Amino acid sequence: MRLKTTLRAATAMAVCAAGTSAFADSHVTTVTIATVNNGDMIRMQGLTDDFTAKHPDIALEWVTLEENVLRQRVTQDIATSGGQFDVMTIGMYETPIWAEQGWLEPLDDLGEEYDADDILPAMRAGLSHEGTLYAAPFYGESSMVMYRTDLFEEAGLEMPKQPTWEQIGEFARTLTDKEAEQYGICLRGKAGWGENMAFITTVANSFGARWFDEDWNAQLDSPEWLEAVTFYNDLMADAGPPGAATNGFNENLALFQQGKCGMWIDATVAASFVTNPEDSEVADSVGFALAPNTGKGKNANWLWAWALAVPSGSDATDAAKEFIAWATSKDYLELVAEKEGWANVPPGSRTSLYENPAYQAVPFAEMTLESIQTADPENPTVDEVPYVGIQYVAIPEWQGIGTAAGQEFSNMLAGQQTPEQALARAQELVNEEMEAAGYR
Amino acid sequence: MARAVSSRARLGWSAVAWVIGLLIFFPILWTILTSFKTESEAIASPPSLVFFDWTLENYEVVQERSNYARFLWNSIVIAGGSTLLGVLIAVPAAWAMAFQPTRRTKDILLWMLSTKMLPAVGVLYPIYLICIRLGVLDSKIALVVILMLINLPIIVWMLYTYFREIPGEILEAARMDGASLRSEILYVLTPMAIPGIASTVLLNFILAWNEAFWTLNLTAVSAAPLTAFIASYSSPEGLFFAKLSAASTMAIAPILILGWFSQKQLVRGLTFGAVK
Numbered sequence: 281m282r283l284k285t286t287l288r289a290a291t292a293m294a295v296c297a298a299g300t301s302a303f304a305d306s307h308v309t310t311v312t313i314a315t316v317n318n319g320d321m322i323r324m325q326g327l328t329d330d331f332t333a334k335h336p337d338i339a340l341e342w343v344t345l346e347e348n349v350l351r352q353r354v355t356q357d358i359a360t361s362g363g364q365f366d367v368m369t370i371g372m373y374e375t376p377i378w379a380e381q382g383w384l385e386p387l388d389d390l391g392e393e394y395d396a397d398d399i400l401p402a403m404r405a406g407l408s409h410e411g412t413l414y415a416a417p418f419y420g421e422s423s424m425v426m427y428r429t430d431l432f433e434e435a436g437l438e439m440p441k442q443p444t445w446e447q448i449g450e451f452a453r454t455l456t457d458k459e460a461e462q463y464g465i466c467l468r469g470k471a472g473w474g475e476n477m478a479f480i481t482t483v484a485n486s487f488g489a490r491w492f493d494e495d496w497n498a499q500l501d502s503p504e505w506l507e508a509v510t511f512y513n514d515l516m517a518d519a520g521p522p523g524a525a526t527n528g529f530n531e532n533l534a535l536f537q538q539g540k541c542g543m544w545i546d547a548t549v550a551a552s553f554v555t556n557p558e559d560s561e562v563a564d565s566v567g568f569a570l571a572p573n574t575g576k577g578k579n580a581n582w583l584w585a586w587a588l589a590v591p592s593g594s595d596a597t598d599a600a601k602e603f604i605a606w607a608t609s610k611d612y613l614e615l616v617a618e619k620e621g622w623a624n625v626p627p628g629s630r631t632s633l634y635e636n637p638a639y640q641a642v643p644f645a646e647m648t649l650e651s652i653q654t655a656d657p658e659n660p661t662v663d664e665v666p667y668v669g670i671q672y673v674a675i676p677e678w679q680g681i682g683t684a685a686g687q688e689f690s691n692m693l694a695g696q697q698t699p700e701q702a703l704a705r706a707q708e709l710v711n712e713e714m715e716a717a718g719y720r
Numbered sequence: 721m722a723r724a725v726s727s728r729a730r731l732g733w734s735a736v737a738w739v740i741g742l743l744i745f746f747p748i749l750w751t752i753l754t755s756f757k758t759e760s761e762a763i764a765s766p767p768s769l770v771f772f773d774w775t776l777e778n779y780e781v782v783q784e785r786s787n788y789a790r791f792l793w794n795s796i797v798i799a800g801g802s803t804l805l806g807v808l809i810a811v812p813a814a815w816a817m818a819f820q821p822t823r824r825t826k827d828i829l830l831w832m833l834s835t836k837m838l839p840a841v842g843v844l845y846p847i848y849l850i851c852i853r854l855g856v857l858d859s860k861i862a863l864v865v866i867l868m869l870i871n872l873p874i875i876v877w878m879l880y881t882y883f884r885e886i887p888g889e890i891l892e893a894a895r896m897d898g899a900s901l902r903s904e905i906l907y908v909l910t911p912m913a914i915p916g917i918a919s920t921v922l923l924n925f926i927l928a929w930n931e932a933f934w935t936l937n938l939t940a941v942s943a944a945p946l947t948a949f950i951a952s953y954s955s956p957e958g959l960f961f962a963k964l965s966a967a968s969t970m971a972i973a974p975i976l977i978l979g980w981f982s983q984k985q986l987v988r989g990l991t992f993g994a995v996k
Contacts, residue, residue, distance in 0.1 A: 312941055317955040325785070341941045344952030349936055356937070360845075362852050364940040474956075530959055534763040537959075549957060559760050559959070 309599040312341045315369040316350055318586065319553075320419050320626040323616060324607060330615055331606045338599045347474075354591075358383045361593040366600040370415055372406040372585045372657070373672045379409035385590040385597055387413045390605040398610065398630050403585050406657050415587035416608040419549065420628030422651035423482065423571050423581045423671075426536065426554060427543040430565040431455055431462075445486065445511060445572045445580075448543065452519035455542035464519030466541035467512070470528035471690035473682025478582055478671035479545070480689055484508045486573045486580035490661040491673050491710075496719040500685075500707040509689065509699040516693055525694035537561060545571060547584070548651055551644035552623055568647040570654070576662050582671035583655035585628070628652055677717050684709050748972070755779070755965035762962040778966035786949060788970060795945035795974075797860050798935065799928035802867035803921055806875045809868075811917070814879035815905055819888055829880065832873040840870075840933045851938060858940045866938070867928045874927070875920055882916025883909070918985050922978075929975045946971035 315321045321344075328340055343365070345353060354368045358378065370378070378384050390396065396404070399417060407415045425448070427439055435454055440447070452464030468479040481491070489504035499505065516524050519542075521535055529546060533553060536544045537560040544550070557563040571581035588607060590600045606612060613633055616625045622639050627648055633639050634649045660670040667673045672682065685706040692702040714720050754762050756774045782788070817825050847866065848857070856862040886909065894908040910917065932947040939948055950971050953964040979986065 314940075317953055317958070317960065319955075319958045322785070343940050343944070343948075345936075345948075346951045346954040347956035349951060353937065356845075356848060360849055360852055362848070362857055364858060529957055530955070533959055534765075537760070538763070538765060540765075547957065553958065561760075 307337055308339050309337060309596045310339045310341055311366045311596050311599050311603050312343060312364065313367040313369075313588075313603070314343045314345060314350060314354055314365040316347050316586070317344050320549075320586075321369065323620065323624065323626075324418070324612075327612075327615060327619065331603065334606070335599075335602060338602060340603065358591045358593065363591075363593040363595060365591060366594040366596045367603055368589055368591060369418070369586055370589050371587065372403075372583065373669065373674060373678070375407045375415045375587060375589065376409045376668065376674055377676055378589075379412075379414040383592055384414040385592055385594070385601070387416055387590070387601065387604065390416065390601060394605050394609060395632075398632050400629065400631055400652060402583055402652055402655055402657070403629060406583060407585060407587050415585075415589035416604050417585040417587045417629040418608055419626035420583070420585040420652060421547045421549045422583055422628070422648065422655050423479075423546055424548050424551075424647055424651045425543055425545050425569040425571060426551060427451075427567050427569065428455075428539070428541075428562060428565055429567040430562075431542050432567070439567060439569050442570045442579075443572045445483075445574050448545075448572045449511070449515050449519075452515060452543060456519040461540055463521045463535075463541055465515060465543045465545070466521055466527065466532040466535050467516060467524065467545060468528055468532065469516065469520075469524040469690055469693045470526050470531070471683065471686040472528070473672060473679050473686060475528045475686065476689055476693075477682040477686040478584075480509070480512060480686075481671045482571065482580040482582050483512055485578050485661045485670065486571075486576065487511070488574070488576045488578075488662040490663050490665050492666060492714075494664060494666050496666060496714055498707050498710040498714065500703050500710060505703055506699060509692070509703060513692055513699050525690045545580070548644065548648040549627060551648065552627070555623070555643060566643075568644050570647065570651060578660075578662055579651075579654055581651050581655050583652065583657055584671070675719075677713055677719075681710050681713050684713075748976075751965045751972075752969050754962055755969045757962050757965075759959055759962045762965070763959055778962045779970070781963055782953070782966050782970065786952065786967075788949065791944060791946045791949040791971075792974065794860060794939075794943055795929055795947075795971075798863045798867060798943070798945050799925050801860070801864035802871065802928045803875075803924045805864060806868045806872050806924060807879075807917065807921060810872060810875040810879050810920075811910065812905060813876050814883050815909060817876070817880050818883035818886075819891060829877065832876060836870075836873055844937060847934075848938065857938060858943050860943045862938060863935060863943060863945075866934050867931055870931070870934070871924045871927055875924055878920045878923070879913070879916065882913050882920075885916075886912050915985065915988060918982075919988065922982050922986055926975055926979065 325342055332338065332340065350369065351374070354365065354370065356362065357364050375384070388396070396413060399413075400420065403417045403420045404413060407413060407417060425439070425443065432439055432451070432455075437451055437454060439451070443451075448465070454464065456462065456464040468476045470476055484490070484505055487504050487508035489502055489508050490499050493499055521527070521540060527535070529550070532541070532544055532546060533550055535541050536550075536554055539562045551566070551568060554560045554566050555563050571579045573579045588604045590597055590604065594600055608629060610630060610632055613625050613630065617638070623642050625633065625639065627633075627645075634645060639645055655670055657668050657670050660668075667675060669678075672678055688697070688702040688706045691697055692699060697705075711720070753769070755778055756776070757772055758775055758777065761768070761772050817829060851857040851862050854862075890912070891904055891908060894904050899908065930947070932951075935945050935947045936951060939945070950964070950967050953960060953967040
């Protein structure tokens with residue numbers, strides 16, 4: 281008899297439990313997040329228990345893709361209203377273009393606690409369209425000079441806080457000892473609008489060159505472009521590593537970490553990698569300086585953000601916004617600091633982070649902030665331009681133009697053509713493309 | 721004397737064959753070796769071939785971060801399903817072409833092959849849109865059908881070549897004995913062509929397993945196979961080559977083992993009909 285009762289009770293409880301779990305399941309919203317495999321994103325995936333504990337009604341699904349595949353997939357999905365993703369990792373280049381198309385949900389209602397005014401002004405401007413925020417910065421970056429303090433000391437050189445290109449060229453040539461596989465400078469050469477063209481465009485900006493004049497005529501035949509590209513080409517020939525034409529961010533990171541580069545000018549986010557003793561052989565001898573200039577008023581630094589946005593076809597908009605508000609909040613920065621230390625906090629998104637004394641102690645914090653603050657996507661060049669964007673031109677055609685031109689400069693670095701030839705070809709193909717697109 | 725020369729020559733040719741074989745296998749070997757290195761050893765230059773601290777750390781991290789079993793299951797279903805479906809359709813088609821050829825058979829065969837000449841990206845958007853309309857985006861069914869269609873020309877061609885080796889008289893005899901078309905194909909032709917069918921199935925399974933254009937473009941969460949699993953470990957900002965190698969090794973391991981056990985079948989199937 282007792283057994284029967286126990287059984288009955290157990291069955292009843294099981295039915296109830298099944299009922300409640302079914303009930304609970306029906307109220308769980310699944311948010312699918314498309315992202316890239318960068319260190320900060322991986323860390324975020326590891327910390328999402330904090331989010332799901334606070335939001336038991338939201339389940340997270342991650343789709344990690346290769347950067348170019350992600351961009352293509354996300355564009356495809358948005359343009360066809362595929363509705364596969366609820367949160368997407370996008371950059372500063374796409375945000376204003378996609379916002380204009382009406383492809384993104386505005387993010388001006390992330391709650392009072394969110395404190396959108398705390399987002400670094402340069403980041404906010406780059407991720408807004410007509411004054412409305414369309415993507416929230418998860419981490420941001422500029423570019424700066426990273427250099428080996430030990431090698432500089434040995435050679436009796438001193439890196440100023442604001443170097444000129446002339447000085448950089450001098451330092452690089454002094455530090456080069458090709459027989460000992462010691463190269464004065466490592467720079468990007470791999471073709472791609474987000475690879476070598478990001479870097480070369482910043483060099484051009486600092487030499488007073490621009491991509492287009494006010495009537496969208498390509499300006500690659502200008503003396504400024506020739507001066508900038510020739511400088512880059514000569515510098516790499518004299519002081520760069522072999523095979524530089526295929527080096528991108530990751531390749532240069534590997535070279536620098538192995539102590540083969542005297543200097544490296546690239547994304548500020550690299551600072552946390554090269555100073556990490558676990559991966560870097562030169563962790564305790566890295567110094568930082570602002571990106572160089574030529575005295576014309578523009579430094580060769582860029583501005584970029586990896587940001588989170590909600591596509592307009594999403595069926596879980598509110599839950600997606602909840603997630604973005606969590607991932608880009610001040611609390612999230614504190615959470616990372618608590619679990620992984622301040623050096624691993626995603627940089628470059630919030631003013632309050634740089635006001636925090638604990639973060640100011642991080643060696644690259646100050647230079648990162650200053651680099652970000654000197655970048656102005658609205659006025660990227662010495663002369664007036666009709667476009668927004670520092671290391672890119674924020675028009676849909678840029679991906680194609682940038683990559684095709686990037687191929688020419690990569691070939692130049694490989695010694696297959698002169699700077700003059702590379703520029704002439706780039707000029708021609710850019711103008712053709714712009715004509716076909718109806719700009720001129 | 722003549723014998724000594726020829727055995728020396730044979731030795732020389734085996735050495736050449738081994739060197740070429742190792743060269744072809746080297747990228748895979750390197751990936752497997754890298755998967756046991758730490759991230760800093762993975763990028764070390766000069767690289768060490770075997771004298772490094774072997775570690776399983778990458779596999780642990782990959783196991784922890786991704787649901788390998790789900791990706792593996794999706795790969796098995798997609799590769800297996802598309803191959804089976806393809807063979808089901810291709811056997812009757814190849815039978816017709818091999819034993820009942822018409823004036824147009826050669827043209828049809830060539831036309832089938834010509835569909836392989838269009839770059840896949842050319843039809844990406846139409847197929848993507850069809851998948852959305854039918855509500856099968858990110859589903860295994862869609863990939864089974866699409867990969868089957870992509871590999872169908874190869875399956876038909878391979879089976880056609882094998883079937884041509886089988887004397888038509890045997891089928892005729894079966895017909896004389898009163899076999900229906902169905903039993904002719906099922907009980908006479910198929911058993912005789914089993915080696916050919918087996919190698920076709922194996923080759924297409926491998927092709928479908930490694931297919932990385934459609935599987936990356938048409939999946940997100942629920943249907944993503946091992947190709948998506950590998951892709952998720954490539955990084956634009958950060959050096960994760962050891963983890964990427966571990967993920968790649970895990971993705972190719974099942975197919976490598978399958979290939980190892982069935983290499984006889986594969987080689988025989990691939991050279992079958994080549995030497996008459």
